Amino acid sequence: MLYRIIPWLSVFCCMAVCCSAPAEEAPAESAISLSLDRWKISTDSENIDLELSFLEETDWKAAYFDESNASLQLVDSRGDASSKGECRYISRNDFSFNEKTGEISLSWEGWLPAEDTEWVELKGEIPFFMYRTAVLSEKVKVKLVDGFSVPLTLKGAGMDGGDVEVQLSVGRLGAWCGREESSQVSFSLVSPVRVGLLDLETQTKDGTPLPVADYGGSGIDPGGKHGWCRYLELGDRKEEELDISVRYATRMKKIVVPVDIRFGLFGMGEKQEGSTKEN
Structure with a gap:
């Protein structure tokens, strides 16, 4: 069983925050912004999948991000929190036609927001390795x-x-x-x-x-x-x-991108059996 989700708000982060790395520190202008593209919630398997897109704001490009050290968690409006989600890089294509330069896939198993929750927040950090x-x-x-x-x-x-x-x-x-x-x-x-x-x-x-x-x-x-x-x-x-x-x-530099995205669930309610429908 799957709920189709209708968003009421999607707030996307974020300028990248520089952090220490074996190489010299990355300058502040190597920035990335993230936004939520789509998501799906399956109640049968208690599974949530999100897809983020990222945009490189300067001439610094993302070589890859560190999946193993990405720390991302879902929290619903009642305060219930998920465990750490699985994070993987989808693609590194030229998305200039819709102003994005790459995508990130996220998934959580064994956790769903409460049925009467009003919204869910995605919070955490993603380390990126940048190059020019x-x-x-x-x-x-x-x-x-x-x-x-x-x-x-x-x-x-x-x-x-x-x-x-x-x-x-x-x-x-x-x-x-x-x-x-x-x-x-x-x-x-x-x-x-x-x-x-x-x-x-x-x-x-x-x-x-x-x-x-x-x-x-x-x-x-x-x-x-x-x-x-x-x-x-x-x-x-x-x-x-x-x-x-x-x-x-x-000459790659490591930056840490904070994630703080909220999306609403008040539109959920149309149940569909035996299929997966994406927003």
Whole structure:
């Protein structure tokens, strides 16, 4: 069972607050604002999902935010509070048409606001790592064979300005629709520390660029290593090898963005069985 929510107020934060980091302090102008885009509440599974968008206010860009140290909690108008929510980065696309530059997904399980609550507040902090300078790594030759792997040095990619050694690996999907191999290729980067990975530049032997998709994923494996991936659609091309460079952020600064958003629930009441409807 799910309640459709109608907002009466959405107050969005916030100028970023600088905090100490291994690198020099970020200047105050590296600011970010957040706003609430949409949410859904499922009473069957006692689950709440929120989606925030963020806007970079200056020429400082967000390389990533620190999900593990984001501290966000929901509190309803009766004072009941949730536990810490799960926070993950959705995308880093160009949303210039609607004045946003990225999105954040939040979820809570096992908690719902009281039925007679008037509003819910999202409160807490999100640490962002900002940059103004992005560089390209050296090119490496990559064979488009499942399991192929090659080491790569990202010079100056560390928060302390040091070099970071990463591993670039290739993945190929299995046979489908009668093909021996899928035309989609995945490129994965694994690093011992978190770095500001932004994009891949891929070229054929004759220098023809093949743009990778602007979606992928990132995460931390059980061993503590950081992973990041992007996809390339070859179509009918029969490439066996590509030259690949990694675009990444350098001289990153850490800032902490306070979150204080209130949204109203007086519009809830239309119940729907067996479906999920988003605001």
